[in-house]
Amino acid sequence: MATRGLSVTNKLREAVLGGDYAGGTRLNEVDLADALAVSRTPIRAALSTLAAEGLLEYRPNSGYAVKSFAAKDIEGIYVVRANLEGLCARLVAQQGLSDVHRGLLHKVLAESEELQNVESWTDEVSDLWRDLNDRFHNTLIEASGNSHLAMMLRKSRAIPLLNQLKFRWFDMGTLARAHDDHSQIFAAITGGQVVRAESLAEEHVYRSGQRIIEHWRKMDTRKPAVATKARAA
Amino acid sequence: MATRGLSVTNKLREAVLGGDYAGGTRLNEVDLADALAVSRTPIRAALSTLAAEGLLEYRPNSGYAVKSFAAKDIEGIYVVRANLEGLCARLVAQQGLSDVHRGLLHKVLAESEELQNVESWTDEVSDLWRDLNDRFHNTLIEASGNSHLAMMLRKSRAIPLLNQLKFRWFDMGTLARAHDDHSQIFAAITGGQVVRAESLAEEHVYRSGQRIIEHWRKMDTRKPAVATKARAA
DNA sequence: GCTCGATTGGTTGCATACAATCGAGCTCAG
DNA sequence: CTGAGCTCGATTGTATGCAACCAATCGAGC
DSSP: OOSHHHHHHHHHHHHHHTTOSOTTOEEOHHHHHHHHTSOHHHHHHHHHHHHHTTSEEEETTTEEEEOOOOHHHHHHHHHHHHHHHHHHHHHHHHHOOOHHHHHHHHHHHHHHHHHTTOSSOOHHHHHHHHHHHHHHHHHHHHHHTOHHHHHHHHHHHOOTTHHHHTTTTOOHHHHHHHHHHHHHHHHHHHTTOHHHHHHHHHHHHHHHHHHHHHHHHHHHHHOHHHHHHHHHO | OOSHHHHHHHHHHHHHHTTOSOTTOEEOHHHHHHHHTSOHHHHHHHHHHHHHTTSEEEETTTEEEEOOOOHHHHHHHHHHHHHHHHHHHHHHHHHOOOHHHHHHHHHHHHHHHHHTTOSSOOHHHHHHHHHHHHHHHHHHHHHHTOHHHHHHHHHHHOOTTHHHHTTTTOOHHHHHHHHHHHHHHHHHHHTTOHHHHHHHHHHHHHHHHHHHHHHHHHHHHHOHHHHHHHHHO
16 A cells, blocks of 8 residues: 555545445544544545445535435445446447456366355355455456446445345355356356347346345344444434 | 636536547647636646546646547447437336426427527527437436436536537438437327337437448547647647 | 524635755766 | 665654634524
8 A cells, every 4th residue: 555545545435335324424534533643634535525426425524424325225226237248248249258367267267166166154154255256256346347337336335334144144045046047157158149148147247236125124124223323423 | 606626627627528639639738827817726626527527537646638539439429329218218217207397398398499490500509409418308307306317428428529529510400300200209108108118218319320420430539630639749 | 483694613715834855967086 | 797685765664733614503583
């Protein structure tokens, strides 16, 4: 980490994405500065950056607050993301995979296959899968060679709080299905089945989104007091 | 404009989008501060914001530079944008238009129709069309009711330098075609033809992208000296 | 008792001073 | 002549003090 500003930005981003702050929480500059042992300047830089990334909301003369997402927002994001991941798969299928990327995907799928043998869905397994899932999608994005698409997808995948709950609700059945999706997308791509690759990828993300929205709704309605308090604070 | 920071951000954004700086130009903080008669603080805030928006590139201890786009980058951006505009049209067709939005679109199309009667393609006509075009697309985006999609499309449409050349190369034939596209997209949406609306919108944007890339290539190769100098600076 | 307005505590906005860093250009050894 | 190392100037990174602003609280008048 070169500058304090960047360091603080990353720490804060992680905290927000990890769900350390409830949606609507106002972020006080001096408190953050004290907590991270830097002056307000790098804090302000970080907040500004995160706001531009869509993780925080900014109000002039009032400061920054963690953006809160309703289930409807998540739905909107997933519609977009599904479309973009579909586009990504289509592009990769069109232009073919490089040996490097094919190798990476193959490795991910092999490890995923192995993960099917565990008996139950523990937090450890959850973390492993999260890593594999990220690698699969990130490799695909990289293989598309479209940096703008990469940026858009990164933004569509960075949602406060979501990291926290992601995959905790998985079970072995869901895992099997997700792994199977990945395998089929990979097969469609290597087979040059352009349209199929797009449909599969889009559907894969869309379905995963539906599950997440479901759980988001539960989380949303479970603690209305906290949400209200945070919004008012 | 509430704060100087926001004011400066807007001014700088306009300048960058308007093509006041060549791609690769380094932006000196003190120069900008002098030029805009503020201190470095709001300048730095603005630069940070614009970097997060993808208009500038940041290098620690080196500062901000106007991002330079090769024709290939523009192509990548337009592939994404075409997809997203297609999605947008599909969503609007699915959920139907409110009376307000229908009215706005109708008005835009009427004015566009009128614009067909001018004899030749002047700068004034160009500005009028730019406004109409923006209104058409922005209304559609708003009608989709998906704020995340709106953000993505905003980012996909904000490209340094592009504002400068956009529509200068239009002629009456291109205008007629673009207007016809808009009309048909509108018809497909009001008729509930979901798939057709998506295809038409995607194709409309894609075609417009092809024309722009063409002209971008000309611009790019015309002045390699400037580009090199700017990149080196 | 209620409403409206002044006051004040707290927070953000901005300017400025100083420290850290980078790179261009120079020097000098080989 | 070439290249490695160094110095210095220019530019960015950070801290801090003060000004501006907002919102909540309290008090006075109706």
